[in-house]
Amino acid sequence: MxxxxxxxxxxxxxxxxxxxxxxxxxxxxxxxxxxxxxxxxxxxxxxxxxxxxxxxxxxxxxxxxxxxxxxxxxxxxxxxxxxxxxxxxxxxxxxxxxxxxxxxxxxxxxxxxxxxxxxxxxxxxxxxxxxxxxxxxxxxxxxxxxxxxxxxxxxxxxxxxxxxxxxxxxxxxxxxxxxxxxxxxxxxxxxxxxxLIENSPDYIAVISQKGGFISVNRAGALLHEFSGPWEMAGKDAVGTVIENKAGFQEALAKALKGENSVVEFRSTGKKGAKIWWNAGFSPVKESDGGIINVLCISRDITGYREISEQNRRNYEIQKISNEILGIALKALPLPEILTRIFINILSVPFLTLEPRGAIFLADNETRSLAMVAQHGLAVPIQRACSNLPFGRCLCGRAAISGRTVYSGDLDERHEVMYDGISHHGHYCVPIKSGAEILGVLNLYLKAGHKKNNDEIAFLEGVANLLAGIIIRKRDEIELKRSQERLIQSEKMSAVGQLAAGVAHEINNPLGIILGFAQSLVKRIKEDDPMAMPLKSIERETVRCTALVQDLLVFSRTSKIEEEQLDLNEALNGALSLIFARAKPRGVEILQEMSTDLPRIFGNKNKLQQALINLANNAIDAMPEGGTLTIGTLLSGRRPGYVEIQVRDTGHGIPKKIQTRVMEPFFTTKEAGKGTGLGLSLVYEIVKSHNGSLELESEEGKGTRFIVFLPIKT
Structure with missing residues (x-):
């Protein structure tokens, strides 16, 4: 150029x-x-x-x-x-x-x-x-x-x-x-x-109009447990969702209409991992504005959800704990308290329970469970499970093992069955204090319900609360009984002092009257008009003398001599008299005497008298016949004691007078048929042996008296 x-x-x-x-x-x-x-x-x-x-x-x-x-x-x-x-x-x-x-x-x-x-x-x-x-x-x-x-x-x-x-x-x-x-x-x-997309920690995917994955970044593929994004191409996006499918589909539909939307859902990976997502959906448009695909950007919020869920669960646990403690403080019988608490347990939101179940209390002497509270149970199951021995069915297994028993459906362990029983599962949670089994919490599950350790941990925590409530109520009952015994003792002491004074005052005059009456009876002839009046004076004076002797026993003015005894042998001496009185009245007597009982110190005659008085009261409570059970055993409730149990199937003692039956001269019998000193004398005899007397009675079902006597070496 x-x-x-x-x-x-x-x-x-x-x-x-x-x-x-x-x-x-x-x-x-x-x-x-x-x-x-x-x-x-x-x-x-x-x-x-x-x-x-x-x-x-x-x-x-x-x-x-x-x-x-x-x-x-x-x-x-x-x-x-x-x-x-x-x-x-x-x-x-x-x-x-x-x-x-x-x-x-x-x-x-x-x-x-x-x-x-x-x-x-x-x-x-x-x-x-x-x-x-x-x-x-x-x-x-x-x-x-x-x-x-x-x-x-x-x-x-x-x-x-x-x-x-x-x-x-x-x-x-x-x-x-x-x-x-x-x-x-x-x-x-x-x-x-x-x-940036490929290395993003967020799950980014392009979804077609038909709902299939077009492309997915590496994070999305790994979180879905695939080897790489190529494995997810063409797979159904909605099919990965296990919760809130409707919300996912609705958000996808909005994006295909040109709207942005956000939704939370849970998906499952190829190997079963469950992940919560917060997903934003946006339309992908061509230059002419037409929508061709949907861009989905999701963030893993599993950790956040778990923390939120744990916080919510902690709140619910605190709430139910407060409600349980509030119910426990009310002045209600224990069965009513347990029923209300059980209904509260069934209302906990994060527990997937059926609205039915029961609470059992344990009797460690008989090694059995008694149903004391229930909700929603059919009558046949209430009858079948009213009393379960340890080791029987799921609840009995929980009681004997001291561990929670889970069942996803009816199986060979579910021994209590009835016609028409529906398929279901159970959590049977022992209520215990240390090694002592206090009861069992029985909850129903839908058939196939998976074992959930979080649910079990919560229910075991509730069982611990129930254990504290049961022990507290038991202590309250024991305290009340102790107070009643103290009041009764004070009453007896006051009456005893009065009785002792009266006995001493009338004992000598009665002796003079009886002596003169017997002397005159011997001197007159049988056909003498005065024979009948004199014999009546003699008979009634003897009865009054026996009554004075009872008053002396009651007032402790008579000394009781003790000796080492075989309890069963000592009581056998009184059984013949009891059999003689029971047979004409149509009362069957059952003996449940435990063998190998330790020997005790006591007065044989007084213990026989106590047994005869208890048996006579029991026979009188069964005017139309029934069963009288007399038994002895080594006490499980009070270590170091033996028990004498007298149980009848009579009409029972009304609750309102149960606290008065041991008072002197208190009787429910007709005039002339009882002095009102029978149970008072039993009480004093037991007390003189450093023992105690307890009463259990339910109207229409019968009465049980339990004598606790200490073992002395």
Whole structure:
């Protein structure tokens, strides 16, 4: 161009000019080689030819073809530029243009969306034209084809210098390349976005309109326990949800309508992991605004949910504990307290229980469970489970093992059955204080309910609260009994002092009356009119004397002599008298005497008298006959004691008078049929042996008296 406008000439300038020309054509050739090679690698039709032309070994060979002939010629600076144009400029332009055109052809679908395909065509065509114009229309030379096809020929044909057209081609190349760079910038941005998405800790997925996964990032694949995102492609997105499917589908539907939405749901992994998500759904739109897919960005909130759930559970535990303690403080019978507490347990939100069950209290002497509270149980099961021995059925197993028993359905351990029983499971939780079993908490589950350690831990905590309540109530009852015994003792002491005074005051006059009466009876004849009155005086005086003796026993003025006794042998002496009185009244007597009882110290006659008095009261309580059970055993409730138990099946003692039956002269019998001293004497006899007397009675079911006597060595 400089020569064209008449610039000066020099060897140095020509050398620099050629050097720039050679370097520029070398870059053009290398650019073309690198552009056209991917076309061959992607399986182009002329793969071998393209691979040969685009091979890097060709560049040194072409350079040699330029340098060697130019050095052998007479004018290197004239020959070398022409050869460089032929071998580098022409081929480089053709290769670069072909490479861009082949890339545009191969990537036409993507380029159509990005709207840069036409710039590939423009730049590729301009490069081909530049290769032809710059590589074939060379400066005139004295060898073929430069002597015929050259810039002069182009000028004579077109009337314009070839350099002008080269410049226009360069402008087209530059403009096309600048526009092409937009796609590479976009690809870089997309690569960055793809990297960010792929490395994001959030679960990011593209979901199709049909609800299938199109793509999922690595985090999503790993959280769903897949090896990689490719395993999830095409799988049903809704199918991964195990909770709140409706919410997931609703959010997906909103996104397909163009609305953004957020929803929480729980999904399951391929290996069974359960994960909670907070998911945002957004529509993916085309340039025309049409919705093609849905973008779902989800964050794992399992840890947050677990903390929230634990806080909520702690609140519920505290709430139910407060309610239980509030119920326990009310002045109610223990069965009523346990029933109310049981209903509260069934209302705990996080427990998946059936609304039925029962609470049993343990009798460690008989090793059995008695149902004292229930809710929602059918009548047959109430009857069948009213009293269960330790070891029988699930509750009995819980009592004997001291551990919670779980059952998902009816099985061989569920020994209590009845016609029409429905399938169900159980939690049977022992209520215990240390090693002592106080009862069992029985709860019903739906058949197939899975064992839940959190539920068991909560129920065992409730059982501990129940144990404290039961012990507290038991202590209250014992305290009340102790207070009643103390009051009774004080009453007896006061009455005893009075009785002692009365007995002493009337004992001597009675002796004089009895002596004179007996003396007169011996002296008169049987047919004497005074015989009957005198015998009546004698009989009633003897009865009064016996009553005075009873008063003396009651007032402790008589000394009781003790000896070492075999309790069963001592009581057997009184059984014949009891049998004689019971048989005519239609009363059956059962003996439950424990063997190998330790020996005790006591007064044989007084203990027999106490047993006879208790048995007589029991027989009188069964006017139409019944069963009288007399037994002895080593006490389980009071270690260091033996028990004498007298149990009848009579009408029972009304609760309102149970506290008075041991008071002196208190009787419910008709006038003349009882003195009211029978139970009072029993009480005093037992007390004189450092023992105690307890009463258990229920109207319509019978009465049981328990005598506790200490074991003395």
């Amino acid at each position: 400089w020569q064209l406008i008449g610039g000066w000439k020099s060897v140095v300038f020509d050398s620099l000019k050629y050097s720039f020309l050679l370097v520029s054509y070398l870059f053009l050739f290398e650019f073309g080689r690198r552009l056209v090679r991917p076309a061959a690698e992607s399986g182009a039709r002329f793969k071998k030819t393209i691979l040969f032309i685009s091979s890097w070994q060709l560049l040194p060979a072409i350079t040699a073809l330029i340098i060697i002939p130019a050095m052998l010629s007479s004018d290197f600076l004239k020959m070398a530029p022409i050869l460089s144009r032929y071998f580098l400029g022409f081929t480089g332009g053709i290769l670069a243009g072909a490479g861009l055109l082949l890339y545009a052809l191969r990537m036409r679908e993507m380029l159509r969306r990005t709207e840069v395909g036409k710039w590939f065509v423009l730049a590729g065509t301009a490069l081909v034209a530049y290769g032809i114009l710059g590589g074939l229309f060379v400066p005139p030379g004295d060898f073929f084809p430069a002597n015929r096809l050259n810039a002069g020929l182009f000028l004579s044909i077109t009337g314009l210098p070839v350099q002008l057209f080269r410049a226009l081609c360069a402008v087209g190349i530059a403009y096309g390349i600048v526009r092409i760079l937009n796609i590479f910038t976009r690809e870089i941005e997309e690569k960055i976005q793809s990297t």
